[in-house]
Amino acid sequence: MNFVTIDFETASSDRGTPCEIGLTFVENNQIVVTKSWLIKPHCYPNFDYFNMLIHGITPQMVVTEPEFDEIWTEILPLIEGKFLFAHNAGFDFSVLRKTLDAYDLPYPNVAYACSYILAKNIWPGLSSYNLKSLCNERQITFDHHRAGADAKATAELILIGLANKEITNIDDFKIKGRMSIGKLSSTGYQPCQTIRTYTKPDFRVVAADTSHHDRDCLFYERNVVFTGKLSSMERSAAQKIVISIGGRITEGVTRDTDYLVVGFQDYRYVGEDGMSSKQKKAITMVNSGANLEIMSEDDFLRSIDGKWNSMKIKVEAY
Known part of the structure; x- marks a missing residue:
């Protein structure tokens, strides 16, 4: 499969304040390259202390970095029309949408899936499905909570999961992955969701x-x-x-x-x-x-x- 994993780190609890983005590119089930960009968020220099504790990115580290709308011209061609993954995609795609809205930029046209949901459907019964726990289980080492490292670890985890379920194309996700594919486009947004099987009780x-x-x-x-x-x-x-x-x-x-x-x-x-x-x-x-x-x-x-x-x-x- 070919896909791109995406990860954001934010400067505050406001999802429209990304301070770093990471992308990992996978072609024919092989990781090709990982790229990351520090971002000067529109809330600069106001960073939440809790967020800095998590990712270690400070206002001083981004003082000379471009804002999101400047780097978007470089990022958009890399993801337009591609199939994206994120771990807990509800968060990352919310960051993307809210930031694009803040800069009055149109949404890209992408399909996407959530590796958190995929992991729950592939490896049921685990005590935790956060990225760190899943990677520890599978001996994937990385610098957690930096966008590039998280994107690469997510790609490694996905490749293990896809091989486990013999998922070779997007159409396989509905049956083998028990999940629907999310979509983001200029016309709207459709979240990625688990496809639940439900037997109606007989009352x-x-x-x-x-x-x-x-x-x-x-x-x-x-x-x-x-x-x-x-x-x-x-x-x-x-x-x-x-x-x-x-x-x-x-x-x-x-x-x-x-x-x-x-x-x-x-x-x-x-x-x-x-x-x-x-x-x-x-x-x-x-x-x-x-x-x-x-x-x-x-x-x-x-x-x-x-x-x-x-x-x-x-x-x-x-």
């Missing part, structure tokens, strides 16, 4: 038992949708409780939805705004006057009352 037995219906419960004879991961229980258990009470579970947010229960949203999958498509649609509907309530997991637990939360109804028995 027919639960629904047939009406002995625990509770007309006083908020969810009785109401349509309830869940999104995100619950911390208190599996989603299927929460759905069983709603059905046991006498509520109805639906998968998508529609005009008939009464409640959307929002659990933890992983920004690597839902995007940097931290909202799933269900939540975004629900907010739009509420703003348009829909009689729909969006509630947190804590609100949900309070609404089902302590007797349900303590599982006196043995939903796991169904």
Whole structure:
């Protein structure tokens, strides 16, 4: 495969303040070259102390360096039309987009994938998927948190992963890598995401038992949708409780939805705004006057009352 890995270091928590960019170029599954540029961010000389602790780049190191818009003329031809990788691509591509926006520059046309997501799908069950931990596991040594070194280490890690899954082209990612390809172009942005396999639970037995219906419960004879991961229980258990009470579970947010229960949203999958498509649609509907309530997991637990939360109804028995 041919691809380019990209990595940014930032001067502050603002993602539009890159102070270094690194690119590693891979051709025919061989690392060809790594390039890096120090950048004088638009926030200069204001660097966050925490960021400097991480990457070691100080204002003094970039005082004579060009700003991003100056080096972009050199970088753009190197990545335009290419397939890019980044480790935790949600961060790096957010840095790229926000910086281009700050300088009123058009987006390049690139396809990209996230090596963090790829690693989780290739090597499930690891305690950590940060770049340092993954590279330590595979004896890849590098100067962590410098953009060029991180880009090269990411490329080495990707090559091991691609060989592991026998991924030889972009089309293989959907089946073998279980991930969709992200896109950035002059017309917009589409994040890279995990393709999740989901088997819809069969709640027919639960629904047939009406002995625990509770007309006083908020969810009785109401349509309830869940999104995100619950911390208190599996989603299927929460759905069983709603059905046991006498509520109805639906998968998508529609005009008939009464409640959307929002659990933890992983920004690597839902995007940097931290909202799933269900939540975004629900907010739009509420703003348009829909009689729909969006509630947190804590609100949900309070609404089902302590007797349900303590599982006196043995939903796991169904």
